[in-house]
Amino acid sequence: MNTSKTVLITGGNKGIGFESARQLGKLGFTILIGSRDQFKGQEAAASLKNENIDAEAITLDVTNLDTIQSAAKRIEDQYGSLDVLINNAGVNLDRGLPPSQLELTVLRDTYETNVFGMFSVTKVMLPLIKKSPIGRIVNLSSGLASLTLNNDPKSDAEKYGVNVLAYMSSKTAVNALTVLFARELKDTAIKINSADPGYTATDLNGHTGYRTVEQGASIVVKLATLPNDGSTGSFFDETGVIPW
Template sequence: MQTKKYVFITGANKGIGFETARQLGKMGYVILLGARNELKGEEAARILVNEGIEAHGIMLDVTRQDTIQAAVSQMEQKFGSLDVLINNAGISVGGAALPSQISLEDIRKTYDTNFFGMISVTQALLPLLQQSPAGRIVNLTSGLGSLAFNSDPEHEHAQFNLLAYNSSKAAVNMFTVTLAKEFRDTPLKINSADPGFTATDLNGFTGIGTVQQAAAIVVKLAVLDEDGPTGGFHGNDGELPW
């Protein structure tokens, strides 16, 4: 009988991903830290181990299918199951370029990580997640992906007119909705999490929230009980408009 619960987090060697790993690890989860740089992933795992958390670094670049398959094989062979997938890895490129001027290269690069990479990782790990009696998927998104917020000139998010990043997060939200509908009659629960404007290297540490605050909603969605929501868009202050 399985007693340990395993959580895999992409982009987990720093920022919100690492803090989420720490909080879940302190709750007893075995932490599998995905990182593009193998050495950085292993170092992050050592930090958690020194805090009394069982943690393992796993090399994974969400834009490279070979590393995704290698990571899945490693998880199958070493751990045999997966209970929680947290799709945390994300980038923002193109700076503050106007929608009429941003390069297609920057848009494609953003989508390769934020959207296509997320789908690739999720599809590869679904067979393992379906073996869990209570599988959970949390997709890191943003309030900047809300069409309602972006179309409201009075909303604070409206000033950030970032075509690549914002639209990639709106796409993530649609992935959440459609995947949750597909698995609505199963134990799997899939939700989008908005961690808020958090001080990380993604925004040059200009965010106003801490990683501890940001991780709270991610952790909450990762440990939902059987009566918890699925297919929703959630922040620390409640459900958000699409």
């Protein structure tokens, strides 16, 4: 049985997820690439192995409970526990439309991945994380999730100027998951936090972001490797705490 620290990253075959995998792999973690496309997951794992990183692909679609449960069983059988879960998989389906023009199906599909999928993975993986003495959960959120900043015209124009209901509200719900799971787990060793990677160039935004994946992944890696006295139930970007 592998004795190194294990990290499962949903949607880990590309973007911030893949870069987080690369950075954590360089720190000695065993990387489990969760990918709904088996071939793309295997390609990502092979790329990491070429950098002398211990990595493997696990088929995992966050909207498919069977694949989540199968992934958990494989991790339990192979590793016995899970040290870190990075809930990275997400979608942005708004197409820039204002709330009144959003189709209900788009709202539902967004929540299916960004909220319900994250909840499902966290719930199924939690027994494995509880077996770890250093359990960490990092939920990928966004500065656009901050209700405080969204309601302040004087806040960062990047945030106040965006008004897409499905994506933004789904990430606000992600923050709620973080707070409420943290409350439940407050008497355990597990730390769970939300991460804002900033406006990072990824497929999610058509690579329009001005930040690199290396920059975006930095806060994810920091929260994944928090010390035992680190924060839990909070919302961070690389500069510090973000208001809810």
